[in-house]
Amino acid sequence: MTVVCVEQLSVHYDKTPVLWEVDFEIPVGLIVGLVGPNGAGKSTLLKTFIGLLRPISGGCTFFGKPYKEVQKKVAYVPQRTSVDWNFPIHVLDVVLMGLYGKRGPLKWIRKEDRALAKQALDRVGMLPFASRQISELSGGQQQRVFLARALLQDADLLLMDEPFAGVDMATEKALMEVFVQLKEEGKTLVIVHHDLTTVKNHFDWVILLNSCLIDCGPVAEVFTEENLKKAYGSAAYLVTETKKLTRSKTSGV
Amino acid sequence: MNPFHNADFFSFFALFFSRLFSWKSLAPDEIQFYVLSLIAIASSLIGTLLVLKRMTMLANSLSHTVLLGIVGAYLLLSNTGSLGPLTFQVLIVAALITGIITTLLTQLLHKVVKLQEDASIGIVFTSLFALGIVLVTLYTRNAHIGLEIIMGNADALHFNDLKVSLGVAVANACVLILFFKEWKLICFDQGLASSLNFRPSLFNNLLMLLTSATAISAFRAVGVILFLALLVGPPLTARLLTSNLRKLLVLSCAIGITSALLAIATARHILTVYSLPLSTAGLVVTYIGAFFLLALCVRNLTFRKISA
């Protein structure tokens, strides 16, 4: 079964063509790494998936349907740095936010929900921190809380933006363990990743992106020197140059 | 005859609390207290959201541009050459005009003309406020009206203002309580909010509208600039003392109300004893500043206790 189907997706951001006719399919039950240089459009791709950005052309479906119809089956974990960690809220409340989508507006949180949240925290090893202020957490702990929140959404597809950024080794290991458990439960994970050295360890499949899709498939086939040269080498320089040129032409600079 | 005339600080409180349940007609001092308290509640609730979303400068912008909204509303709705009593009609029209113009122009400068965000905000509110001052001075033929708008005139409050500020306070409280978890999510994590289809942009627009309405309800009592103190001061003070969002909201309101009460009592006291007519609005803001310092001391002391 195809979980994610992307068809000729082109997305512009700030008058720059960030994604060029990207086209791929992801089958179910895999841990997929989304890899590419800065500005390659990885975060943009995830944001387009959840409807935060509208494509110029093309589209994407999840479990064969548009995002709006299967929203409850998809969990999005934004970049850790996109959130204010000085916010007056404690860990359990952050995790409970995972249920907001299921509960809907104007509904309150119930006792059973708190129990579920505590279970999720336990799974990521953060139960002792349930009543802590989030400002007291380290980077790794923050990421675990984010993961617990995603677990609570009980989704079949998890989209995560750089979960391993700025995180210690122990947390990276703990996160990977949970990811593998999720895979064994039949879930699919698409993870934006920046560290090329750990790609082969973490992922079954890789999507190599540099505004255009370079390749998509099993790690061993895709993560080759030739492909990496295309993504990061001198050929890639042309991608950046042409994007800049397009932007200046379309904004009249 | 104002029963509070010639009262000093302590007799003010004695009189105030003794009259609390007697249902006699309200003295001017009491009207002041209720209006200021309601404004304080409305401002603390909205202000907390604005502080958490880092939109306080936009709120500053709105509180200046409400002047133009009010002038516009009066020009559209009435014929007299003065800024008469505020009705709900005027309030809503003015709030809508203000909110829409300010946000549209700021977005236009920032997103379309590509001016940096801080400069966009600054140019929009200074120019609209300047325009408002010019228009209102010409319209009312009163060269000093600008000052009253900046500083408010708490002594001129009457029963109508009570109705308006009650309405705004109730509206703010309802919106906050009904959508409490939505506000929490949108203030904390816009990314997740969007992915769950919680429509952050809709809530942002609502927030701007409520801020405009609160600013308009407050401008007669405290003026446009001191309104900002009511918006920002109590939430920041409460934040020093608690990290629980519910407690923060309640504590902010309490600080606002207490500052109002103390300010009115102090104003009455100083008028009676020293014959100096201090601005009640100025006193409210001074007390808010004092509470902030107090909270700072309390926080430092508790830190020392914990680390000791």
Place this chain on the structure above:
Amino acid sequence: MLEFFVDPILRAPTIGSMLMGLASGLIGCLAFLQKRSLVGEALSHAAYPGVVLGLVIAAAFFPGGISAAILVGAFLSGLLGLFVIHQMEKRLKIASDAALCFVLSVFFGVGVCIASGLQISHALWLQKIQVFLLGEAATMMDGHIFLYGGLTLACVLSVISLFRFLEILHFDPEYAKAVNLPSKAVHTILYILLMVAIVVGMRSVGVVLMSSMLIAPPSAARQWTTKFSSFLILSGALGLLSGFLGNALSVWSLAPLPTGPMIALVATAICLFSLFFAPERGFLPKLIRVTHFQLRCKQENILKALYKKRTINPNPYLLWRMRTKGWIKGEKLTPEGYSQAEKLVRLHRLWEVYLVHMGQESDRVHHSAEEMEHILTPEIEIQLQALLDNPTQDPHQQPIPGVSR
């Protein structure tokens, strides 16, 4: 016009407003570049209690020095506000917008509170203080001009002497770190200069609208130049102009209006003009350029169609433009038109080869190439040919014209 500088009643307000414009336009640039323009808004309001206390103390003890006392009071009060903002941001980890708004409103409120006590007993004093809220240049005397002139001169000289430091600090902060530039000291001096500019400007534009003179001139100047020295000079000049015109307008207007709003409106008008009409960065010139590009793309598409001998139904206006460019004669391609069309087809097919090389499917590359053929420059064309080893055929086995092996 000349009477503004000669008439004894008009000259002090005129020169005073111009000095204000110069100082705030100049110093405002520095906050603008750091994207901290709104600090000026907070500090100008924070200066208000200093104005009140300065006047009260001076009027009570040494009435001769009221103007100087007001300036000193405003300056110190503003610096206190700056200190509080800094502490709130660094020690209490309060977000900077909240810190600014807090200091802005609370300091101002304290000032209002103290000033209100003077309502009955010292109404004249209160009038003098309220001049500083919305500005009233008309009450300026020649004596004030020497004071403000001196302060403005100090600002200008400081900026000139620190010019190199400022350039490095703003445009290359990593280099500044690498050479151990005393950035903290420079930043402190900048904030002091900001307070001086505010103090100079308070009387003409008022504390409430002071920030417009710190934001509008730099925003306008930015549209006309990218050179740092020109930016500073132009911003000061535009501030000077706004001060003069605003003051003149409030003199000419039939109703008694405070000068502050007039100056702010003039400064904003100049800024809006610059934002929309400046030749390189203005909004309208950009719009015109975009429209030109879009028209050019359409014309180039017609060229290609003619080259490939396809039947088309072109817009007569576009055909006319192509004739004036010398691309076609009647409805046939000229030699220039032919080589231009060839270039387009070459770029199109080169780009398709490139995309396939990068991993795209050959039946998916046409659309992107349709767009890129209008955008690729000769330099990029050379790089493409080098990278792809001078290809002679595109992914659809069509020849790439004009590529020699």
